[in-house]
Amino acid sequence: MVNATLFQVRVIFLSEYILEMKNITKEFPGVKALDNVNFKVKRGEIHCLIGENGSGKSTLMKVLSGFHKHGTYDGQIIFEGKEQKFNTIYDSEKVGIVTIYQELALIPELTVYENIFLGHEIKNKGIIDWNKTITEAEKVLKKLGYTLDTSKKVKDFGVGVQQIIEIAKALSKNVKLLILDEPTSALNETDSEKLLQIIKDLKNHGITSILISHKLNEVLEVADTITVLRDGLTITTIENNNISENVIIKHMVGREINDIYPKRDHEIGDKLFEVKNWKAFDKKNERYVVKSANFYVRRGEIVGIAGLIGAGRTELAHSIFGNPDDYKVSGELYFEGKKVQFKSPSDAIKSGIAYVSEDRKGNGLILDFDIKTNITIANLKKILKGIFVNENEEVIIAEDYRKSLKIKSHSIEQKVLNLSGGNQQKVSLAKWLFVTPKLLILDEPTRGIDVGAKHEIYSIMNELVAEGMSIIMISSELPEVLGMSDRIYVMAGGKIIGELSNKEATQEKIMAMAVEY
């Protein structure tokens, strides 16, 4: 008799879905970040996950990657047909799920090849085989269309290339499902384009991607499917064919936003602040970070400073704002007609200048402090009673900002560490509004912020200038610069190379100036 098992054909049933997350619920003390979320990703597609700040996107991905380990959430994860219970990120990487987080996770002081194979080094009898490591690293990068000197340190490259190195690192781990949490939020248009192209190429090689982004135009460009989260709930999953941005916005925020850049009309006053022949020399790295800057801002005016990442805009802002990085500066500053010198940020703040940093986690907020203490830290003297901080008043002030800026949190005593990126940005803004400045310098004010909140921030900016405040807005997002500025300066290679009025400015003109330089 023939043994029956010989005839047993092992059918591997490949489901259409590579990933199914079923009824995922995740609670933090005081917040339900995910509420019965269902999320399915088809094999080989690019699936975009979108939603307002704090809607739970990052949390969902952290559940998937094992960052929040099995047992700390409810629900089921099915990957490649099998239920998965990840305890660490390492577990999920073993089955081919690799995440690139909102914050880059490279080690700046290590070389490119060391970074790419960090944590899964190529070893020969326990000893790292560096030659093989280097060739392999170059091979992966080549797959992505890049040839780099892999022996250089990561810190020597711009954010754009660093992002590529992150992807190379993921590829070197045999990735099947690549998760990218806001990979383009810190990239300029050209680098973003390149990155998106790479994700599309990976798709042709059979790699599935989940992409989180607040930039709806790029979502529409690359997505096969779009899932929208709102307040921890799955709102909808739709195929990306011929849907318009407005439709997605409506799903995201629950209402229509007609004009993302709200109009304003008010008088612009006299010159408030002027910078002449400004230079800043970075003593540590021995180079000029600002080679020449001449510009001014009038009362009630919004001035945009456009340029590519690395043009020296943040350095310009720092060097003006009391020079905390200790550059050697020269040139003149005039504030309200008088020549001024700022020896430290506190001098600048006293004169009425505020600077909302682009890097809210790095140097904007104190992550271990709660919302209210972060809001008041730059202007504690306003709420002092004798030498004591008036905590009652602090609470009232913080509550006010929480309401007016719609900061999503369970209380103003929540640590900012646990806030979503967009809400951290709002806390940062609140902190600087509390110093009631005459001039507000905003550095990438809407990086990583959802459309609804963007619209809110633009409206707040309009209210502020209507009250007579002046705003300098540094931004890499051209539509935003064009939509909000009265005048635009273009910066490249450490120099302000041109000025355009709102009427004459176009995306093409600005890019042409910035790139040509």
Added chain:
Amino acid sequence: MFGELKTLLKKHIREYGMYIALVIIMLIFSFLTDGLFLSARNISNLFNQMGYIAVLAVGMTLVIVIRHIDLSVGFGSGFLGAIAAILMMQHNMPVLPTILIVFALGIIFGLINGFFISFIGLPSFVMTLAGMLIFRGGLLVATQKTGTIIISNDTFNEIGNGYIPDFFHNENIHVTTLLIGIIIILFYIYFEIKRRNNKIKYNFEVLSIPIFILKILLISSIVGYLFWILASYNGLSWTFVIVLIVTFIYHIMTTKTALGRHIYAVGGNPEAAKLSGISLNKITLFVFGSMGLLTALSGILYASRFQSATPTAGTLFELDAIAAAYVGGVSAAGGVGKVTNSIVGALVMASLINGMNLIGVGISFQYIIRGAVLIAAVVFDIKTRSKAS
């Protein structure tokens, strides 16, 4: 109610953990010594023993909060104690000016540390290691001619050995101590209620009434019992009073003033603090200056307690202070740590030493056990921290 108690314990396990450890240590030693450990005499003794480390631990907490370390406080304390002895014994200086001069010197030494660390950018480890060597040398020079300097000034020696006077002359009980205890408890209850009402006003989370009462009862009875014990012996010692005052001032300074906020901001994120208009240099100077002042105080407490200045005074004080701060939950990553917890940390370590002495554990084993307890405390802290976030 028990559910709430459980979540409360879970949420604050880090803070309560240390108190629980303290209680366990006390109970164990009390059991092993047939109650001798918790006797009035020993408890009173325990507080006097920990005084000079406790004040160092308070200053060290702030140093660690701003991500630095101060290794010079041990021999600094020994050296400053010797200066006090020399001024009084060899130059016939009265007590008060002596103390003021020693305080001033302490502040100056601290500011010098702070200056090199902030303005010149020396790593604090290196700067204060050098300070430790210099102070050690200074101490040896100071005591070279005479060897140990005996201090025969009664007023000065009272600081480390004396007790506050009783105004009521009761035979069995120190009434003033008892009254102070009662006043402290009443203040405590008043502020807890006020704080709770305030929180309710702003719709913040508060403990439910029964748990709240339970907490107040628990703490009040511990404080009450402590003062009762002390009152039935000699009353409050001057050392205890000094530690209490220092702790109170630093607690208020760190939690209620702008300066305190700024210190924690610098520790939490120096870059952000700088951009918020806070001067890192000023804060560093202040914290090291305050450390210097407390070092001087510690030197005075120690010299006074042993009525002498010895060539080895201050040995390893810095490590005891650092250990107390870590047992109390400060974080080397900066920005985290309470002075009150460091005091409890110092109490844990002091109880350990005192208890082991009572049951006759050899000095070598004492070091090993203290090392193990330090590791256990920090492991506990790290484990509970990652869970809380």
